[in-house]
Amino acid sequence: MANCSSRRYAWGVAGMLWLIGFLNFADRQVIYSIFPLLEKEFHFSKFQLGLLGSSFLWVYAAFGIVAGIISDHCCRKNIIIGGCLFWSLMTWGTAWCSQFSQFFALRALDGLGEAFYLPAAMSLLADYHGSQTRSTAFSFHFSGILFGIVAGGTLGGFLSQRFGWQFVFSFFGCLGILLSFVFFKFLKEPLRGASEEKVEAPLIFPKTKSYYFREVIKFHKNTEALLLMFAFGSESIVSYALFTWLPTFFHEKFHFDLTLSGFSAALYLQLGCIVGTLFFGKITDCFFSNRRGGKLLSQMIGLGLGFLAILFLGRASSVLILSALLFCFGFGKGGYVGGMFPVLYEAVSLQQRGLASGMNSFVGSIAGGLGPTIVGAVVTFGHAGTSMERMSHALSWSSFFYLVTILFLLGSYCLAVKKAAT
Numbered sequence: 138m139a140n141c142s143s144r145r146y147a148w149g150v151a152g153m154l155w156l157i158g159f160l161n162f163a164d165r166q167v168i169y170s171i172f173p174l175l176e177k178e179f180h181f182s183k184f185q186l187g188l189l190g191s192s193f194l195w196v197y198a199a200f201g202i203v204a205g206i207i208s209d210h211c212c213r214k215n216i217i218i219g220g221c222l223f224w225s226l227m228t229w230g231t232a233w234c235s236q237f238s239q240f241f242a243l244r245a246l247d248g249l250g251e252a253f254y255l256p257a258a259m260s261l262l263a264d265y266h267g268s269q270t271r272s273t274a275f276s277f278h279f280s281g282i283l284f285g286i287v288a289g290g291t292l293g294g295f296l297s298q299r300f301g302w303q304f305v306f307s308f309f310g311c312l313g314i315l316l317s318f319v320f321f322k323f324l325k326e327p328l329r330g331a332s333e334e335k336v337e338a339p340l341i342f343p344k345t346k347s348y349y350f351r352e353v354i355k356f357h358k359n360t361e362a363l364l365l366m367f368a369f370g371s372e373s374i375v376s377y378a379l380f381t382w383l384p385t386f387f388h389e390k391f392h393f394d395l396t397l398s399g400f401s402a403a404l405y406l407q408l409g410c411i412v413g414t415l416f417f418g419k420i421t422d423c424f425f426s427n428r429r430g431g432k433l434l435s436q437m438i439g440l441g442l443g444f445l446a447i448l449f450l451g452r453a454s455s456v457l458i459l460s461a462l463l464f465c466f467g468f469g470k471g472g473y474v475g476g477m478f479p480v481l482y483e484a485v486s487l488q489q490r491g492l493a494s495g496m497n498s499f500v501g502s503i504a505g506g507l508g509p510t511i512v513g514a515v516v517t518f519g520h521a522g523t524s525m526e527r528m529s530h531a532l533s534w535s536s537f538f539y540l541v542t543i544l545f546l547l548g549s550y551c552l553a554v555k556k557a558a559t
Contacts, residue, residue, distance in 0.1 A: 146325075147265040151274050153320050154258050155281030157221055160313050161254050162282045164228045164247065165193060166289030167309055170384045170399030171302045175240075183524075185237055187513025190381040191506040192241050197248035198502030201256070205495015208257040209488065214326040216257040222317040224250030229310025232303040248502075256494035259478050263490060264327040272432070276418030276475040283410045283471075287403040290384060294399030329487075361484040361552040362493060365477075366500040368545035371538045372440070372473060373505030375447060378535050379406065381509035382528065383463075390525055391456055401460070409464035413439060413471020421476055432476040432483075433550040437543050439472020444539040451533030473542075484549070508535070 168175075172186050181189075208216055227247040234240045259275070266274040289309075296305045357363070383402035387393045393401060421435050446466035453459035478494065485493045515531040516524050 147270075148274075150265050150324065151262060151277055153324055154217075154262055154278055156316060157217065157254065157320065158258065158278055159281040159285035159288070160221070160309070160316060161224070161251055162285035163289035163292075164224060164309050164313065165251065166286045166380060166403070167228075167293035167305055168231075168244070169381050170290045170293035170395060170402070171297045171305065172385050173388055173395065173398075174297060174302050179235075179237065181237060182517050183513040184510070184517040185513075186385075187381065187509040187511075189240055189244050190377065190509030192245045193248040193251075194377060194502040194506035194509075195248070196245040197252045198499045198506065200249055200252040201495045201497075201499035201502060202492070203495070204253040204498070205256040205492040207253070207491075208260050208495070209491035212326050213257040213261040214321075214324050216253050217261070218317050218321045218324065220250050220253035220257075221313055221320075222250075224254075225310045225313025225317065226250075227310075228306050228313065230306075232306040232310070252498065252502075255498055256491045259494050260491045261327060263478075263482060264329060270422075272418045272422045272476065272479045275478050276414045279414050279471075279474055280411045283407040283414065286380065287400075287407045290399035290403035291396065292399075294384070294395035294397070298395050359485060361549050361556070362481065362496075364545045364549040364552070365481050365484060366497050368542045368549070369477065369497055370500040370504030371542040371545060372470075373501040374508045374511075374538045375443075375535045376470065376508070377505035378508030378512050378532065379447075379466075382512050382532065386525075386528060386532070390529075401456070405460040405463035406467040406470075409467025409469075410471040410474070411467075413468035414475035415471075416468075417472035418475040421479075432480045433546050433553065436473045436476050436480065437546050437550070439469040440539055440543050440546070441469070442466075443469030443473070444536050444543070447536040447539060448533060451529035451531070480549075484553070 168189065175181050176183075176186065204216075224247050227243050227250055231240065231243045231247075234243060258278070262274055262278060263271060292308075293305050296308060383406070384395075384398045387401050388395065388398040417435050417439060421432050443466045446462045446469065450459065450462045450466065453462055477497075481493050481497060482490055512528060512531045512535075516527050519527045521527065522530075
């Protein structure tokens with residue numbers, strides 16, 4: 138066990154988790170940039186390709202709650218490193234796939250490994266950073282995730298065009314295996330609650346089945362936390378639909394090669410998201426850190442901007458307009474994701490942080506998995522207009538789910554303000 142007395146090491150932990158989070162999302166993003174190659178070589182339909190995105194998310198969701206509970210009661214360092222090693226092996230194994238069922242199975246197993254990362258990483262990072270730096274640290278970590286999405290899309294297209302799609306999975310898989318062994322030596326497990334000004338007691342939890350069951354039941358009675366989770370689920374439908382289909386959208390609508398498609402699909406959205414995450418994170422820490430519900434107001438402002446951008450995204454007639462809309466969408470999304478875990482952790486007890494993270498991932502991934510498949514189904518089975526027109530309409534009308542997200546956050550805000558007044 139390690140304490141959080143060293144400020145330098147606390148930011149070193151944030152840096153290590155930045156790299157692992159980077160790889161976590163690069164691995165899951167890389168396949169989307171090579172959809173045209175898989176479609177051409179294996180004759181997969183858009184619906185099948187959408188299912189490859191969904192298979193990852195649904196298995197990720199199925200183990201999210203288990204991962205959250207385990208991260209509340211086991212060594213989080215081992216969970217993080219073990220998960221990284223497992224998903225990297227599955228990524229490497231994808232290089233040898235030759236049938237849809239094999240791709241589907243390994244993508245699902247990849248989701249199993251990655252499900253254990255965020256609950257453990259967020260809980261561990263929270264114990265190294267107190268309320269004054271937590272939003273900034275979490276936002277910094279999320280910037281690594283966003284950089285990973287950019288790298289996965291860009292390198293996936295670049296490497297697949299020059300060395301074949303198999304090389305892409307081997308490259309990212311071996312990189313993750315190497316990082317797992319390196320960080321096992323340097324990452325330390327902190328004392329739970331070490332960064333809290335007022336520590337809740339007890340911090341040693343009874344490890345019985347009845348205790349776990351009571352904690353889950355108690356969590357499900359927390360209306361504020363449930364609304365936050367439903368908000369994440371609604372937002373995830375839009376995000377994962379875009380992450381999955383934007384490379385193909387650029388490739389087919391503007392005839393970009395795979396490298397430029399993967400780069401363009403990731404860069405403008407994620408650049409906006411990085412700027413938005415860091416901007417809103419710092420603004421929230423400076424002006425809203427001591428105001429109950431203040432972080433939620435910041436999130437709703439970001440989502441409102443994102444709604445307007447996604448509404449017109451499918452109708453963009455030029456690369457310049459599409460790029461500007463993606464940046465605006467990403468900037469607004471950054472305002473939401475940067476404050477997501479700090480807001481959630483304010484709504485639950487210290488003992489339930491891992492469970493809350495796991496439940497949040499469960500709801501977000503179950504709902505998010507619908508996005509890729511719904512768009513794929515509309516394109517494959519729809520009859521109105523061309524394939525590209527159907528994809529454009531499906532992406533634009535997904536903006537409806539951003540309005541739903543705002544309504545969920547508004548409900549949570551009202552509960553938070555009411556709780557603070559009592």
